[in-house]
Amino acid sequence: MIFITNRFPKQSIRTRIGRKFDFDLNNNGASNSVYFCERTGEKQHTEIGNKEFLNRLKNSNCRQILIYIHGFSNLPEDVFPAVAEFQALCDQRKKNEVLVVPIIWPCDNDLGIVQDYWDDQKAADQSAYSFSRVLEKFMAWRNSEKYNPQDDPCLKRINILAHSMGNRVLRETLVAWNKYDLPKGLPLIFRNTFLVAADVVNETLQEGERGELICHASRNVTVYHASDDLALRASKASNLKNNIASRRLGHTGPENMDKTPRNVYRVDCDDVNNIYDRPKGHSYFRSGEKHGVPGKVFEHIFASLQSGRVYPDDEYRRSSIIR
Template sequence: MLFLTNRFPKQSIQTKVGRAFEFDLRNNAPSNSIFFCDRTAPDAIEEIGSKNFMRRLKESEYRQILIYLHGFSNLPTDVFAAAEEFQALCNKKAQQEVLVVPVIWPCDNDFGIVQNYWDDQKSADMSAYSLSRALVAFINWRNSEDNDPQKDPCLKRLNMLAHSMGNRVLREALCAWNKYDLPNGVPLIFRNTFLVAADIENESIHREERAALIADASRNVVVYFASDDLALRSSKAANLKNKIASRRLGHSGPENMELTPKNVYAVDCDDVNNEYDNPKGHSYFRSGAKKGEPGLVFEHIFECIRTGRVFPDDEFRRTSIIRKGKQK
């Protein structure tokens, strides 16, 4: 499995193509470096470098790429397990359609959830710079002679799925990219961006707010939310403790749909989130009630990726509710 990370390795932080890469789980500080790697076995990771990484994506038999940004309190093994589950569900729907590529940023799961949450929030902010460097590397490669964009362009469609606090990483990465590397505004880089159980303020996606860049960088932005997401209740408690009072985007959806860009859609998952992820109701975007069988939220995500349209039967529709239904 190809993946990106800004977690420190046990080895040197200097990139060396072909070397073994081991996570230093005792070090949860975000690295300024970004490492391009291939996990060839559960206990075997090789650093392959950015050019080889991009080339491998281009030469892959899969038609589309899905970048997966995980949430807080996840160790690498947790991220790999989630990405493998999502990949298996995609393959079950259609072979060689979607290749899942996780981005592993440093979290800490050793302490109480509130303390752990606040530390991870700081780590998410600092990880944004590493992800923005990866976006720069991708754009540079896409326009370089190594890719030969005139004679042999890369035609892969790029999608993004950010879960929980991964939404904060994505938001801040686009802000950093826009501030330091772009003249004015981000390019349209993602076909679909899925904001699942987003742990950012619910007005953050409004025009003129920080997450509006997500809409600028995407053809479609789909917000999946559930009011009884218990993990986000802990998030709210942590933010209130630090004197930040705001509903989370993953709890209520956008504060005001009229103030969001026109390519932002909202999907209420209240009917299924706790059935799919009991008791937290937070990771409801993969399997349904039965492990290994696609849930209704996954089905909607996959169809968006496959077709490039959120509600193909109604071009003016921007909100929906995922109702309980019989799983195949």
């Protein structure tokens, strides 16, 4: 499994192709550097560098790439099994269709959820600068005549799935990319963007808000939400403790669909989230009632990946309920 991270390594922060890469789990600061790595076994990682990483994406047998951004209080060894599960579900549905690639940002899970929440929120914001550099590297590589000549371009579809606070990482990454590199606007880089149990304010996708850039960079933006998501209730409690009162996108869906761009869709998962992920009802987008068996939310995501459309039978439909 190949992955990208801005967590500090125990080794030098200087990139060295082929070296062993060990996560420094005692350091939850966001590195300005990014590392392109391969996981070869449990707690076994090798740095491969950005050129090799991007060439592997291009030469993969899979037709599409799905970038996976995890939520808060997730250490690397929590993320990798979740990604492996999602990859296995994709392969079960159609072999060589989707390659799942995680982005690992620096969470801290030592001090309890309220303290962790604010540490992780800061790390999510700080990660924006390093991950916007990843997007710049990708654009430079894609436009390079050396690596992608006209007679051999990279034709992979790129999609992104952000879970929980990973949505904040995604949003702030695009804000930083727009501010520092592309002030005239972002390119349409993602075919599908899936915002699952999003731990951001529920008006963030509206025109003029910080999350509007997610819509600019995506063909489709699908919001999966559930009102009884207990992890987001804890998030809300953490925000209230710090005098911030706002409903979460992953609880209610967009605050006002009429104020969001037309490429935003909402999917109510209230009837299945606690069946699939008891008792938190937060990670309901992978397996269903039985581990390794696709749930209905996963099926909806995978259908969108295959078709490139959220509701292919009704071009004007923007919402649904999964039962």
